[in-house]
Amino acid sequence: MPYLTNSKDIQDLMASYAQSQILWIDTEVADHQTRKPKVSLIQVLDDPTDLTGEQVSILDVLDHPELIDYFVDKIIVNPAVEKVFHNASYDLKLLGKAKAQNVTCTLELAKKIPYYLLQVRNLQLKTLAEELCYFPPVDKTEQTSDWGVRPLTASQLHYAKMDAIYVAHVHQQLLKLNRRSEPDPASEDLTALSDRYQQIAYQWKLLDTEMTHLQERLKKAMQAQNVSETEVFELSSYQRTSKKVQFDQLAKLAQAKGIELDFPVALTQKLQKELGVMIEQLQVEEDVTTNWRLSVKDQNDEELPF
DNA sequence: AAGGAGGTGATAGTAGAGAG
């Protein structure tokens, strides 16, 4: 695990990483709770088979904005290098943000996979490492430690290095699941899909209706009994404020005060009816969309699998 | 603390179908 603090070494390594096809990256940020957060470490891995962190480079860029700029320039905006992060938008906020090219986010990837294929408690990197990749329990206490002090502790460096390992392994596993969850629609087996649907439809209906019913009863019961929480549930309410004004009044005000108010108003069927032929005097924008609906055909009872 | 993506739940509007 090279931990680099020398600017020249760091820059050389960044230059060589710019030749890679894919890199797994994580960052640690100091002063994240202030208005001026700064990148403390950039951890880079180019070998996804690494389990121990031997291949992870920890680049110490604290108070070296020129190194961060160099990294952004050579790697982040470089479309030839695929960059993999967990919750990429967080890291990229401090790493070139808008200009970033060819970025993969393992959190986004995980969100696209339905729960039945990815059965984990939540989508934190820690959880995915433990429950998807079977890493031993991950201690996140260093996550919120002070990344602005030097020297860093051995425990901090270990945490920093392992995060890059987790990103790489989680990424590999998610790609496998992704291939299963997004097959080519053109070659799907319609018979197999229909069979599976019928197989679970009855169970689903039983569970779905009971779940909805339980939720309704719990909500009503907790309200009626003035209970705000049980061991399992929490019942909360919130105020919802929405404001409305008569269109006529708004139009008159805009005209009287010369306010620039230009936005499309939906011409609902009701409005179209009221306007009648006068609608022809308006420049109506028409938007036609095609919506697809899947419905279950009526079937003979004997054919049902239950 | 901050911000972006997406979920939630209420409300409103729509198409399609059946009845008269």
Next chain:
DNA sequence: CTCTCTACTATCACCTCCTT
């Protein structure tokens, strides 16, 4: 044709998650 029912989509305000 109109009326009504049902099942959907769209929109809105608010909430939750994820990272350090």
